[in-house]
Amino acid sequence: MRMVIKGNGAVAHAVRLARPQVISAYPITPQTSIIEGIASMVAEGKIDARFIKVESEHSALAGCIAAESAGARTFTATSAQGLALMHEVIHWAAGARLPIVLANVNRAMAPGWSIWTDQTDSLSQRDTGWMQVYCQSAQEVVDSVIQAYKVSERVLLPTMVILDAFFLSHTYEDVEVPEPGLVDGFLPPLDLPQKMDLEHPAALGNLVFPDRYMEFRRKMDLAHQVALGVWDEVGREWGELTGRPYGLVEQYRMDDAELVLVTAATTASTARVVIDALRDEGVAAGLLRLRVFRPFPADLIRTILADRKKVVILDRNCSFGHHGIFHQEIKSALYELPAGQQPEMHGVIAGLGGRDVTVEDLRGMLMGVWEGRITKPVTWWNVLEAKGAETGAVAMG
Amino acid sequence: MIEIRIHGRGGQGAVIASQIIAEAAFREGLHVQAFPSFGSERRGAPVAAFVRLDHEPVLVRTEIYEPDGLIVLDQSLILQKLVDVTQGLKDGAWILINTPHGPEEFTHLGPYTIATVDASRIALEHRLGSLTAPIVNTSILGAFATLTGLISLDNLGEAIAATVPIKPEANIAAAREAAAAVKTLAAAGTGR
Numbered sequence: 001m002r003m004v005i006k007g008n009g010a011v012a013h014a015v016r017l018a019r020p021q022v023i024s025a026y027p028i029t030p031q032t033s034i035i036e037g038i039a040s041m042v043a044e045g046k047i048d049a050r051f052i053k054v055e056s057e058h059s060a061l062a063g064c065i066a067a068e069s070a071g072a073r074t075f076t077a078t079s080a081q082g083l084a085l086m087h088e089v090i091h092w093a094a095g096a097r098l099p100i101v102l103a104n105v106n107r108a109m110a111p112g113w114s115i116w117t118d119q120t121d122s123l124s125q126r127d128t129g130w131m132q133v134y135c136q137s138a139q140e141v142v143d144s145v146i147q148a149y150k151v152s153e154r155v156l157l158p159t160m161v162i163l164d165a166f167f168l169s170h171t172y173e174d175v176e177v178p179e180p181g182l183v184d185g186f187l188p189p190l191d192l193p194q195k196m197d198l199e200h201p202a203a204l205g206n207l208v209f210p211d212r213y214m215e216f217r218r219k220m221d222l223a224h225q226v227a228l229g230v231w232d233e234v235g236r237e238w239g240e241l242t243g244r245p246y247g248l249v250e251q252y253r254m255d256d257a258e259l260v261l262v263t264a265a266t267t268a269s270t271a272r273v274v275i276d277a278l279r280d281e282g283v284a285a286g287l288l289r290l291r292v293f294r295p296f297p298a299d300l301i302r303t304i305l306a307d308r309k310k311v312v313i314l315d316r317n318c319s320f321g322h323h324g325i326f327h328q329e330i331k332s333a334l335y336e337l338p339a340g341q342q343p344e345m346h347g348v349i350a351g352l353g354g355r356d357v358t359v360e361d362l363r364g365m366l367m368g369v370w371e372g373r374i375t376k377p378v379t380w381w382n383v384l385e386a387k388g389a390e391t392g393a394v395a396m397g
Numbered sequence: 398m399i400e401i402r403i404h405g406r407g408g409q410g411a412v413i414a415s416q417i418i419a420e421a422a423f424r425e426g427l428h429v430q431a432f433p434s435f436g437s438e439r440r441g442a443p444v445a446a447f448v449r450l451d452h453e454p455v456l457v458r459t460e461i462y463e464p465d466g467l468i469v470l471d472q473s474l475i476l477q478k479l480v481d482v483t484q485g486l487k488d489g490a491w492i493l494i495n496t497p498h499g500p501e502e503f504t505h506l507g508p509y510t511i512a513t514v515d516a517s518r519i520a521l522e523h524r525l526g527s528l529t530a531p532i533v534n535t536s537i538l539g540a541f542a543t544l545t546g547l548i549s550l551d552n553l554g555e556a557i558a559a560t561v562p563i564k565p566e567a568n569i570a571a572a573r574e575a576a577a578a579v580k581t582l583a584a585a586g587t588g589r
Contacts, residue, residue, distance in 0.1 A: 004416070004423050004431075116435060136458075166435040167458050172416055173430050174423050266458040273456055354435060358459045 002176050007168035010138040010175055011077065011103045011161070012037030014145035016047050017183040018101070021072040024052040024063025028082040029115050030165040031105040035077055057082035061089045061102070068098040069204060071195035073149065076100070079165070080107035080114075080121045087125065094129030094220065096205070099152030099159075099190075101145060102130075106265070106316075107165045108353040116354020117165035119265070119317035123325045129220050131159040131227060132294040134264040138168065138175045143244055146178070150187050150234050155227040157220070165354065167266040178242060186241060224295040231292050248297040250289040251304065253279060257286025259370050260305060260343070262330055263314035264290040267357045274362040283370060290326060298333035305334060308343040312369050314362075316351040323378050324349050346374055350381035357381075398451040399547065400461045404482050405470035408440040410534030413560060414468065415446035417538055420556035421548040422450045430455045443480045450547065465490050468541060470516075470533055472496035475503065483507055489584055493544055495533050500582035512581040514540035516571075519578065523571040525564065532568075535561060539572030540579035550576055 005013065011034045015023070023042065025035040041047045052063045057078050064074040078086060083104055093100050104122050108114035122132060133148060135141045141163050148159035163169055196204065208216060231248055239245020250268075253275050254260070261271050268289040278285040288304055305311055315324020322328060327347035334342060348365045351357040365381060368374035401418065405411035412433045419431035430449040438444050447461045463485045472494055474480045482492070483506050491510040494503060497518065500511035516536035526532035535557050542548050548556075554569040561568050 002423075004420050004429060164458075166432070170435070171430060171432040171458070172419050173455065174419075174428055269456050269458045356460050358462070359457065 001179070002174055004172050005138060005175050005177070006033070006170055006172045007135075007138045007141050007163050008033040008105070008170065009037055010141040010177075011145060011163070012041065013177045014142045015075050016041050017178060017180055018075070018146055018149045018187060019073065019184075019189070020047070020049050020075045022050050022052065022064065022067035022074045023047075023076065024054060024060045024067065024074065025076045026054050026057050026060045026078070026082065028057070028079050030107060030169045031077045031079040031082070031103070033169075034103055034105070038075070057085045058089060061086045061093060061100070064100045064102075065089060065093050065096065065098055068093075068100050068192075069096065069196050071190065071192045073190040074100050075102070077103040077105070079105040080109055083121045083125060084109065087128075090125055090128045090130065093158045095216070097156040097220070097223075099149070099156055099192075101148045101152060101159050101161065103145065103161050103163065105163055105165050105169045112353070114353045115165065117167060117316070118352045118354065119162075119315070119325070120352075122160060122162045123317050125160065126294060126325070129157065129224075130294065131157055131224070131292070133159060133161050133292050134290060135161065135163045135168065136264075136266050136269040136289065138171070138173050139244070140246075141168065142175060142177060143238060143242070143246065146183055146187060147231075147234050147238055147246065151227060151230050153190055154230050154234075155223045156193075157223050157227060162265070164266045176242070176244075182241060186238065228292075228295045228297055231295075246291065248292045248300055249304070250287075250291055252287040252289065254286035254288065254304065256284055258284040258309040259366060260286050260288055260308050260311045261314060261362070261366055262288045262290065262305075262311060262326065264293065264326065265316065267314060267316065267351065267362070270357070270359060271362050274359055274366065277363070278366060283367075285366060285370075293326075293329075296329055296333070298329075301330060301333045302337060305330070305343055306337055306341045310369050311343040311345045312348060312365055313345065314348050314350060314357070314365065316357070318349050318352070323347050327378070346376070347378040348381050349378065355382075398449055398453075398455065398457075399466070400464045401448040401450075401466045401468065402461055402464040403446045403448070403468045403470065404474055404480055405444055405446075405534075406440075406474070407438045407442050407444050408530065409470045410532055411444050411446040411470055414470070414534035414538060415448045417535065417553070417556045417560045418448045418450075418541070418548070420559055421538075421542075421552045422448075424552040424555055425548055427452060428454045430458075435460075443474055463487055466545065467492045468537060469494045470537060472498070475506070483509070491544060493537065493541055493579075495537050500580055504582065508584050510581065510584045512540065512544045512579050514575050514579045516540065516575055519571050519575050523567045523574075525567055525571055535568035536571040536575040539574065539576035542572075543576045543579050544581060
């Protein structure tokens with residue numbers, strides 16, 4: 001059924017369709033309307049689940065971990081400081097191989113206190129063993145949440161489905177919300193191979209000595225490798241059911257592109273308008289949109305970017321003291337290319353703390369690199385430089 | 398693509414108005430996007446909300462800087478010069494204002510098609526809100542339907558019923574009354 005909903009509503013509808021048995025959540029702007037929506041659906045009987053109200057995000061995810069350990073499908077949602085507070089149990093969920101699905105609304109970390117979007121919160125959880133999917137529209141939010149359950153439960157890894165604060169979470173748009181029967185056929189009930197069972201008591205979370213710990217970690221890494229293929233397969237299967245296929249990445253006008261923008265989330269949606277305009281002006285521009293970020297499809301990205309002239313990597317995040325995080329990952333993936341096939345790469349850091357990344361901004365970055373006016377490896381876009389910045393002074397203006 | 402900016406004060410329903418337009422235009426078969434100004438809002442303080450409508454899926458996901466039209470829920474924003482409502486407004490754009498005055502009172506705003514409707518009076522007659530805080534967002538959208546032709550009154554009625562939590566009939570009746578009461582003064586040379 002087609003309806004007008006906001007990104008947060010898209011999460012709630014997708015969760016309803018996935019039929020979770022336990023939702024454990026704590027509110028935080030700009031995520032709150034996700035769990036309000038789900039709470040209403042539980043209260044109205046539209047979701048047959050136990051909704052656990054907790055006192056913190058740490059407990060929210062701990063609740064999911066307990067329920068999932070007993071074999072229940074679970075869901076939680078959070079954002080920014082809430083995700084950071086979960087951090088200890090974020091590791092636990094992945095290490096315990098629990099296929100929990102969490103929606104994170106990308107919000108900048110404080111201080112300075114912010115409720116607006118950037119990717120630093122989710123990317124701070126990059127190395128926890130969770131899978132990460134970045135969405136560019138409310139339609140993708142619906143589709144990705146449902147796919148996330150299927151992939152997670154196949155490879156026994158949790159997934160973070162990630163959407164931009166406000167540009168997605170609070171923007172109403174027309175979305176196709178699938179019928180329950182379609183999703184039921186796609187996503188069978190959860191049947192964990194190992195779970196807490198009163199008939200067969202066992203201890204979970206025990207001490208693992210050095211002679212075994214690495215083997216558990218190796219299995220997590222292998223599961224991520226397997227997940228690359230599963231995301232691809234599940235994205236195709238979803239396409240056959242709905243007419244909306246998904247891949248690990250998305251390519252737009254990439255066939256003969258010499259100038260490529262690499263980015264993720266809603267900025268990638270806006271970027272298509274810019275790519276179209278540049279094509280009309282005779283610039284062979286294309287877009288490579290990152291969707292599944294963990295596991296990281298390095299081989300695929302290397303194949304796609306080989307032999308391109310110039311690549312601009314737009315990060316709505318920063319690993320302070322180095323580059324934007326997508327930039328680092330792309331550079332690392334392309335290192336294995338022979339020198340003659342390496343594109344010229346430029347990182348741009350933009351849109352932190354919810355600053356808009358406009359059509360004009362994207363055009364400026366792309367043409368700045370294309371015409372050789374941007375030569376630095378990393379550019380902070382459209383930023384007021386602090387007086388004495390070269391000395392590390394803190395004061396602005 | 399048509400981009401619309403709605404100006405109001407916190408509590409007047411600018412955000413709901415943007416949702417109702419999106420719901421109505423969706424029923425016209427258009428692709429829609431509606432969003433509030435992203436931030437913390439206070440009752441009575443100037444606020445804004447935005448709508449994009451297109452025959453194609455809406456790809457642009459930025460704020461709106463150069464709208465094709467404005468809806469002003471509260472004339473005091475203009476009269477007291479609280480907000481530069483015409484900022485970025487395209488030449489020849491339309492401005493729909495909730496005011497007891499006629500459109501000729503607002504030609505100083507610039508080369509725009511000016512439309513006015515006394516949405517506050519109509520809302521109060523339909524017992525929507527209170528004397529100090531009439532709920533004008535549904536009334537003014539009737540005038541929006543007449544002015545722009547983008548949505549039919551039937552689809553507006555359905556959108557109101559789907560979006561407004563209480564008194565849907567009164568809201569729809571107010572919208573229909575405002576649709577007939579709008580006064581329009583075309584910008585010179587636009588032929589509207």
